[in-house]
Amino acid sequence: MTLKPIGVIRAPFLEAKETPIQAALCPSAEALIELFPEFVPGLKDLEGFDRVWILCWLHQAAPARMVITPFLDDREHGVFATRSPSRPNPISLSCVRLLSVNANSLRIGGVDMLDQTPVLDIKPYVPAFDSFESKRIGWFENKELHPFRADNRFQLPH
Amino acid sequence: MTLKPIGVIRAPFLEAKETPIQAALCPSAEALIELFPEFVPGLKDLEGFDRVWILCWLHQAAPARMVITPFLDDREHGVFATRSPSRPNPISLSCVRLLSVNANSLRIGGVDMLDQTPVLDIKPYVPAFDSFESKRIGWFENKELHPFRADNRFQLPH
Numbered sequence: 085m086t087l088k089p090i091g092v093i094r095a096p097f098l099e100a101k102e103t104p105i106q107a108a109l110c111p112s113a114e115a116l117i118e119l120f121p122e123f124v125p126g127l128k129d130l131e132g133f134d135r136v137w138i139l140c141w142l143h144q145a146a147p148a149r150m151v152i153t154p155f156l157d158d159r160e161h162g163v164f165a166t167r168s169p170s171r172p173n174p175i176s177l178s179c180v181r182l183l184s185v186n187a188n189s190l191r192i193g194g195v196d197m198l199d200q201t202p203v204l205d206i207k208p209y210v211p212a213f214d215s216f217e218s219k220r221i222g223w224f225e226n227k228e229l230h231p232f233r234a235d236n237r238f239q240l241p242h
Numbered sequence: 243m244t245l246k247p248i249g250v251i252r253a254p255f256l257e258a259k260e261t262p263i264q265a266a267l268c269p270s271a272e273a274l275i276e277l278f279p280e281f282v283p284g285l286k287d288l289e290g291f292d293r294v295w296i297l298c299w300l301h302q303a304a305p306a307r308m309v310i311t312p313f314l315d316d317r318e319h320g321v322f323a324t325r326s327p328s329r330p331n332p333i334s335l336s337c338v339r340l341l342s343v344n345a346n347s348l349r350i351g352g353v354d355m356l357d358q359t360p361v362l363d364i365k366p367y368v369p370a371f372d373s374f375e376s377k378r379i380g381w382f383e384n385k386e387l388h389p390f391r392a393d394n395r396f397q398l399p400h
Contacts (some may be wrong), residue, residue, distance in 0.1 A: 085244065085245040085246075085247070085299050085360065086243065086244055086245070087243040087244070087245065087331050088243075088330060088331065089243070090330050090331070106370075106371045107371070108370060108371045108372075108374075109370075109371075122308075123308065123322075123330060124308075125308035125309055125320060126308040126309070126320040126321040126322045126323075126330075127320045127322055127323070128308075128309055128318075128319055128320030128323060129319045129320055129323040129380055129381055130320055130322055130323040130380070131380075132323070132378060132379070132380025132381060133323070133376070133378055133379060133380045134376045134377060134378040134379070135374055135376045136322075137335060139297075139331075139333060139335070141243050150280075150281065150282075150283035150284040150286075151283055151284070151286055160286075161286055161287045162283060162284040162285050162286030162287055162288055163284040164281075164284045164285055164288055164294075164363075164364040164365070164366075165284075165285070165286060165287040165288040165290070165291070165366055166366070167365055167366070167368070167371065171363055172246060172248050172281060172284075172362075172363070173245050173246065173248070173297075173362045173363050175297060175333065175362065175363055177295060177297070177335065177365060179371070179372060179374060202243065204330075204331045204333065205322075205329055205330070205331050205333055206322040207322070207325055207335060208322075208323055208324070208325070208379070208380060208382070209374065209376050209379075210325070210376075210379055210382050211374070211375065211376050211379070212264075212266060212267075212382075212387050213264045213265070213266045213267075213325065213337070214266075214337060214372065214373075215372075215373040215374060215375075215376070216266075216293055216337060216367065216369070216373060217369065217373075218291070218292045218293045218367050218368075218369050218373070219292060220290060220291055220292040221290070221291060221292070221366070221367075221368055221369070222287055222288070222289075222290025222291045222366060223287055223290060224366070224368050224370075229370055
């Protein structure tokens with residue numbers, strides 16, 4: 085189970101501190117994905133989608149702990165009940181707007197990734213597969229989500 | 243960038259043929275996730291969520307090609323414009339109903355995973371982060387999605 089990056093994120097965020105904690109919470113932030121040449125043919129027909137999932141390898145995430153205090157609460161929760169970047173497999177999941185596809189690069193909007201983050205996968209966002217009502221959202225209930233930026237608590241020390 | 247499984251899927255589907263092509267398309271199918279002991283503390287407070295994302299390593303997927311004919315169409319598309327299991331990094335993304343959490347196992351509903359599939363991550367489904375209207379869905383537009391089962395075209399030969 086070894087991963088190979090398919091490309092890299094070019095974003096204005098250089099460290100976790102002040103980076104949006106979720107793609108959906110900062111719709112105005114834009115980034116580029118630069119795809120490596122061997123993967124560019126895989127973009128065929130992607131321009132027809134409003135939104136895409138971006139899966140990244142969180143190369144700056146500190147080692148996982150199983151119980152953590154997330155950005156949006158002051159109480160501890162199990163890591164799998166949070167969207168914390170420090171996870172046993174530090175894979176992020178971000179639903180972003182697809183602004184344009186140009187040769188080997190994608191311009192995306194609503195981003196929460198650090199510059200230089202390795203990209204693992206791109207999948208089309210299909211509401212029939214991905215969009216659900218969900219009444220019970222655990223400890224997220226009644227949390228104020230906007231606006232919220234990260235701090236360095238889950239980042240590797242420099 | 244090396245992955246470690248956090249657990250394993252126990253599901254009624256033994257090969258790709260006849261397995262649902264997407265979790266959302268077979269709400270009646272149920273499975274268990276058996277978590278390995280070191281990761282069980284990470285489940286704290288997960289029972290408060292109706293839905294969770296399951297990320298798996300598609301151990302049965304054949305090597306990726308960049309342009310493929312997906313299950314739902316008879317024309318070729320770039321792999322990143324499809325949800326095909328054969329991808330450069332064969333990581334699946336399934337939004338499932340969380341039916342119960344019991345010690346080291348989760349019962350989930352609406353599944354599309356093969357038995358014995360390694361689980362990489364569990365994340366809570368939070369509509370503010372994950373649920374979006376999306377008008378432009380590329381080649382999926384006007385496709386009949388229900389019911390649809392896979393065949394073995396993306397599976398490793400036995």
